[in-house]
Amino acid sequence: MSINQRKTPFRYFLKQPIISEVYIISINGSPAPDKPIQAELCDISRSGCQLSFPLRLNVDSNEIRIGLDTTLTEEPLYMEGLLRWGAEKGNHWHYGVEFEVAEDQQERLFREMRMLAGQNRIIVK
Secondary structure, eight states: OOOOOOOSOOOEEEEEEEEEEEEEEEETTEEOOOOOEEEEEEEEOSSEEEEEESOOOOOTTSOEEEEEEEOSSSSOEEEEEEEEEEEEETTEEEEEEEEOOOHHHHHHHHHHHHHHHHTTOEEEO
16 A cells, blocks of 8 residues: 655646736835736646746745735635746746635635536646
């Protein structure tokens, strides 16, 4: 019998990216303009997600805090987090987000991800 040694959460790759809005909350602790950026949500896990949008941000030398407004299945969901990495792919930049989800929102996020799986809208890896 094998024992699951996985230490990282499963990642849910979306078959069709979900159009979402990203707000840059702060850069190095300084507030940023409250202007939404249209982004594609490419994948999601319990601890973070990958976003794609056409804005280049210097993630390596700045702490960038974002807010994400999205609807995974039914109701709008708002989460905040930090950009951890960025990579250019074509004419878009892809960013890894580490979520800072409040405890009362965690169960809702997990339920939404299970619903995505039930609707066959994701691939689990």
